Amino acid sequence: MAAPGQLKTKIDALRKKITEKGSGLALEQRRRLTKRLKRLQRSRRTAVALAARAAAGRKGKESASGDESAAPTA
Secondary structure (H helix, E strand, C coil): CCCHHHHHHHHHHHHHHHHHHHHHCCHHHHHHHHHHHHHHHHHHHHHHHHHHHHHHHHHHHHHHHHHHHHCCCC
């Protein structure tokens, strides 16, 4: 999966293209571009969520290993 930053760049470029050429495009092509835009936005949201989940997982593992070493042994 692509990185969220790469997807954001693609989204911005496509959004710009739609606004510049939107009224001059054929209806079918405009529909195709908006579908692609929505697909890119959805995949970016997924990538951001996965990255956040991975970061939280790494943070959780680090704190869990730190808690075990700090816990007193009886």
